[in-house]
Amino acid sequence: xxxxxxxxxxxxxxxxxxxxxxxxxxxxxxxxxxxxxxxxxxxxxxxxxxxxxxxxxxxxxxxxxxxxxxxxxxxxxxxxxxxxxxxxxxxxxxxxxxxxxxxxxxxxxxxxxxxxxxxxxxxxxxxxxxxxxxxxxxxxxxxxxxxxxxxxxxxxxxxxxxxxxxxxxxxxxxxxxxxxxxxxxxxxxxxxxxxxxxxxxxxxxxxxxxxxxxxxxxxxxxxxxxxxxxxxxxxxxxxxxxxxxxxxxxxxxxxxxxxxxxxxxxxxxxxxxxxxxxxxxxxxxxxxxxxxxxxxxxxxxxxxxxxxxxxxxxxxxxxxxxxxxxxxxxxxxxxxxxxx
Amino acid sequence: xxxxxxxxxxxxxxxxxxxxxxxxxxxxxxxxxxxxxxxxxxxxxxxxxxxxxxxxxxxxxxxxxxxxxxxxxxxxxxxxxxxxxxxxxxxxxxxxxxxxxxxxxxxxxxxxxxxxxxxxxxxxxxxxxxxxxxxxxxxxxxxxxxxxxxxxxxxxxxxxxxxxxxxxxxxxxxxxxxxxxxxxxxxxxxxxxxxxxxxxxxxxxxxxxxxxxxxxxxxxxxxxxxxxxxxxxxxxxxxxxxxxxxxxxxxxxxxxxxxxxxxxxxxxxxxxxxxxxxxxxxxxxxxxxxxxxxxxxxxxxxxxxxxxxxxxxxxxxxxxxxxxxxxxxxxxxxxxxxxxxxxxx
Numbered sequence: 001x002x003x004x005x006x007x008x009x010x011x012x013x014x015x016x017x018x019x020x021x022x023x024x025x026x027x028x029x030x031x032x033x034x035x036x037x038x039x040x041x042x043x044x045x046x047x048x049x050x051x052x053x054x055x056x057x058x059x060x061x062x063x064x065x066x067x068x069x070x071x072x073x074x075x076x077x078x079x080x081x082x083x084x085x086x087x088x089x090x091x092x093x094x095x096x097x098x099x100x101x102x103x104x105x106x107x108x109x110x111x112x113x114x115x116x117x118x119x120x121x122x123x124x125x126x127x128x129x130x131x132x133x134x135x136x137x138x139x140x141x142x143x144x145x146x147x148x149x150x151x152x153x154x155x156x157x158x159x160x161x162x163x164x165x166x167x168x169x170x171x172x173x174x175x176x177x178x179x180x181x182x183x184x185x186x187x188x189x190x191x192x193x194x195x196x197x198x199x200x201x202x203x204x205x206x207x208x209x210x211x212x213x214x215x216x217x218x219x220x221x222x223x224x225x226x227x228x229x230x231x232x233x234x235x236x237x238x239x240x241x242x243x244x245x246x247x248x249x250x251x252x253x254x255x256x257x258x259x260x261x262x263x264x265x266x267x268x269x270x271x272x273x274x275x276x277x278x279x280x281x282x283x284x285x286x287x288x289x290x291x292x293x294x295x296x297x298x299x300x301x302x303x304x305x306x307x308x309x310x311x312x313x314x315x316x317x318x319x320x321x322x323x324x325x326x327x328x329x330x331x332x333x334x335x336x337x338x339x340x
Numbered sequence: 341x342x343x344x345x346x347x348x349x350x351x352x353x354x355x356x357x358x359x360x361x362x363x364x365x366x367x368x369x370x371x372x373x374x375x376x377x378x379x380x381x382x383x384x385x386x387x388x389x390x391x392x393x394x395x396x397x398x399x400x401x402x403x404x405x406x407x408x409x410x411x412x413x414x415x416x417x418x419x420x421x422x423x424x425x426x427x428x429x430x431x432x433x434x435x436x437x438x439x440x441x442x443x444x445x446x447x448x449x450x451x452x453x454x455x456x457x458x459x460x461x462x463x464x465x466x467x468x469x470x471x472x473x474x475x476x477x478x479x480x481x482x483x484x485x486x487x488x489x490x491x492x493x494x495x496x497x498x499x500x501x502x503x504x505x506x507x508x509x510x511x512x513x514x515x516x517x518x519x520x521x522x523x524x525x526x527x528x529x530x531x532x533x534x535x536x537x538x539x540x541x542x543x544x545x546x547x548x549x550x551x552x553x554x555x556x557x558x559x560x561x562x563x564x565x566x567x568x569x570x571x572x573x574x575x576x577x578x579x580x581x582x583x584x585x586x587x588x589x590x591x592x593x594x595x596x597x598x599x600x601x602x603x604x605x606x607x608x609x610x611x612x613x614x615x616x617x618x619x620x621x622x623x624x625x626x627x628x629x630x631x632x633x634x635x636x637x638x639x640x641x642x643x644x645x646x647x648x649x650x651x652x653x654x655x656x657x658x659x660x661x662x663x664x665x666x667x668x669x670x671x672x673x674x675x676x677x678x679x680x681x682x683x684x685x
Contacts, residue, residue: 057572081578090570093424097568097624108566108577114627115562161577 003030004164004197005054010063012046012053020061023049024218027063029226031214033164034195036188038208041218047201050218051169054199056080067165081109085161087154087168092142099145099153100138103129106160121160128159132186147174151183159190166190168200172207180204184211205256209233262288266330270301274308281323287330297333299326346628349621353635357406360642364402365394368649396540401645403543404535407550408599409609409641410634413617414557415592415599416610417633421564421626422588423498429611430596432498433484433589434505435477439600440531441508442476443469447527448519466537469530470601477597480504484593488585494571497585532658533604535645542602549598554634557591561626564588568624608663609644612671613637619674640667 007029013022023046031037039047052058054065056072065072067083075083085106094102106128107121117125129135132152137145142153151171158166168187172180184207191198191213202208208215209229217225217237225237232238238256239249248259260283268275268289278301279289289299300310307319309326320326366377372390379385380394415430423432431437446468487500516524538546563584566574575581599606617632618624644666648657 055572055576057575077575077580078578081576084576086573086576088570088572090572092569092573094568094624096618096622101625105566105569105577108562108579111562113559113562115565 002032004033004067005031006064006066006069007031007054008064008066010053010065011061012049012058013061014049014058015061022061024224027224029216029224031165031197031199033197034191035197035213036191036211037197037199037214037216038212039199039201039216039218040203040205040208042220045218045220047218048169051167051199051201055084055086055167078109081161081163083163084165084167085158085163087151087158087166087171089169089173092150092154095141095143097142098139099129099134099142099156100125102142102153103156103160106157109161124160124162125156128156131159132156133182148176148179151175155183155186164195165197166199168198170201170203172202172204180207187211260284260286262286264288265290265292265295267292267295267298268301269298272301274301278309278323278326281327282330285327285331297330346621346623346632350628350631350635353632353639357635357638357642360639360646361402361406364405364642364646365398367646368393368398397536400538400540400543401536402642403547404538404603405641405645406638407547408535408603408606409613409637409639410554411550411595411599411637412606412610412641413613413633413637414554414630415595416612417614417617417626417629418557418560418564418588418592419610420614421567422585422592423494424568424570425498426615427611428498430592431505431600431605431607431610433501433593434480434503434508435484435593435596436600436605437505437508437512438480439473439477439597440512440605442472442474442479443530444512444515444527445476446472447530448515448523450523470537470542473604474597474601476508477593477600480508481590481593481597485586485589488589489582494585529658530604531660533606533660533663534656535603535641535659536656537604538602546598546602550595553591553595553598557595558630560584560588560591561630564626564630565624603659605660606641606663607660608667609637609640612667613640615671616640616674640670 007027010024010027011022012024012027013020015021027050039050041047049058053060056075056077059073067075072080092102104117104121104125105115107117107125108115111117111121126135126138129138132155134149134152134156137149142150145153151174155168155171158168166187171187172183175183187198187200188211190196200208200212212229215225215227215229215232217232219225225232227235227237248257250257262283263286265288266282268278268291275289278299282289297311297313300312302308302310306321308322309320311318311320311326311329318329320329366372366374370390370393372393376385376387376390377394379387380391385391412430416428419428419430419432420426422428483504484497484501488497491497491500516527519527563574563579566577566579567584567588569577571581574584596610613636614629614633617629617636620636621628621632623629623632640663644659644662647666648659648662
């Protein structure tokens with residue numbers, strides 16, 4: 001498969017009154033049709049600057065971006081409008097515009113001087129609104145929609161622009177989790193069904209790792225890493241990029257986990273789903289569950305309906321039916337001597 | 341998108357402006373019977389005095405009001421869309437301040453330097469004033485266009501335009517300070533605005549400039565629509581931002597400069613009419629908003645002109661005192677009415 005976009009020795013950043021501020025140096029990489037690529041990285045790593053440069057909104061400080069072998073610096077806005085469509089974080093604040101009307105602006109690169117729509121344009125607009133799942137809101141005013149619905153309107157706009165490339169900047173930022181998943185699935189489906197090249201700048205690590213065909217990982221003061229998400233996991237690249245206090249990359253699940261500081265340990269007996277949940281709840285409260293019978297206290301996970309946990313030591317024993325009451329009990333004990 | 345509702349509303353606005361036009365030429369300080377007016381209009385009147393009043397005074401004044409209202413409303417709409425700022429108006433870039441400066445130079449400086457009181461020169465003086473206003477406003481327009489090519493952000497350009505306006509106004513106040521009282525009075529009168537300064541002989545030139553510019557502004561509707569999305573989205577949809585900005589400023593600027601040159605700085609209409617049009621038509625598309633603003637602007641200007649010359653007032657009131665007095669309550673009323681209908685829904 002041939003790359004649709006080639007990025008060669010790209011340096012991005014800003015030039016302001018003679019001063020140059022380099023954000024990222026010497027980026028090299030290819031983007032392929034039919035692939036969903038996610039650009040990840042901590043705040044300030046240059047994700048948005050990269051996107052703006054790829055869109056042609058700002059000139060690169062050095063290097064080239066080629067689409068089908070042609071440098072975008074040689075193209076006009078009109079040329080680019082038929083190759084790249086964007087969904088940005090810019091707030092749309094237009095009163096009295098219907099969903100259909102706003103989506104129809106996506107046809108602008110193909111319409112004439114007054115923007116008159118042909119019957120074919122109207123069919124495409126309808127299809128795009130349908131494919132993002134808001135056909136029932138076609139005639140609604142955009143100002144009456146939720147943030148998530150507005151985002152879908154802008155994605156429909158990008159779809160009717162009918163370009164081989166779509167760039168999205170934080171498309172899921174305002175969405176709840178089900179909508180985020182739905183959106184990513186929609187975008188992934190688009191890449192496989194239509195062969196579009198889709199690139200998303202996102203903060204949603206978990207989703208990106210599960211849905212993306214490729215990851216571009218930007219970090220402060222390190223070269224960009226590009227690859228299939230699982231490869232990057234195998235190569236242990238993630239942990240380095242987001243190394244922060246309180247965050248650990250769990251290689252087994254391929255997900256980031258919150259690292260809790262544990263002050264004390266309790267022995268546990270039992271397995272299964274209840275164990276996982278109990279472990280998580282205790283961990284959040286600074287208690288590490290371990291399998292070490294030499295410890296003073298033990299929690300026994302029973303498989304019985306109304307006595308889920310038995311919490312005991314040599315002298316006493318308690319039965320609890322939920323985690324809340326168990327936690328209350330644990331916290332009420334005097335733990336001074338058990339800090340190891 | 342054009343809908344039937346919009347076409348009907350546009351027709352209603354056109355009808356209202358025709359009615360207001362007829363009332364404007366019917367009413368005035370001299371009462372002329374309707375039959376005589378109809379005779380004059382259809383060209384077989386023997387009443388020379390009446391036909392003189394109607395043809396040389398009332399018709400030019402009403403036509404000027406229509407054109408000024410339309411032109412300023414379009415100019416204001418263009419600025420509001422370009423800067424995505426509801427408080428922008430046609431004079432936001434200092435164009436009418438430029439006109440004021442030109443006029444101040446002619447009226448005030450001719451008095452204090454040349455020793456001539458311009459107001460005593462009659463018709464020659466009024467041509468000089470129009471010319472000075474035009475030169476002043478076009479100079480500022482060219483300067484702003486030059487700046488528009490230099491600076492990147494719209495916000496920067498907006499602030500620069502406002503600064504140009506302040507500078508012009510400060511020079512005007514200096515000139516005023518050193519001028520004799522009659523000259524200052526003449527300048528103040530000019531600044532209050534009037535639809536009656538375009539004579540029948542000037543009307544063809546004035547109308548053709550304005551009509552051509554209004555028609556040309558319709559070529560900008562697609563760009564204006566896309567610019568509503570913000571610069572980035574517009575650029576991504578193929579809009580050449582610099583070129584569009586240049587054309588929009590030029591269009592709005594020439595309309596404003598011409599109106600200001602002939603009528604003085606007319607306030608309020610350019611700022612408020614686009615809002616009234618948006619509220620009445622409830623639409624964002626400039627294919628509708630542009631003609632809507634033009635027609636609503638014409639209606640408001642005719643209404644103001646009518647009120648300014650109401651029988652009972654000694655002479656005519658200055659237009660600017662009427663535009664805000666009538667316009668502001670209209671905006672408030674429309675806004676409140678809209679609020680109500682929204683809560684009912």
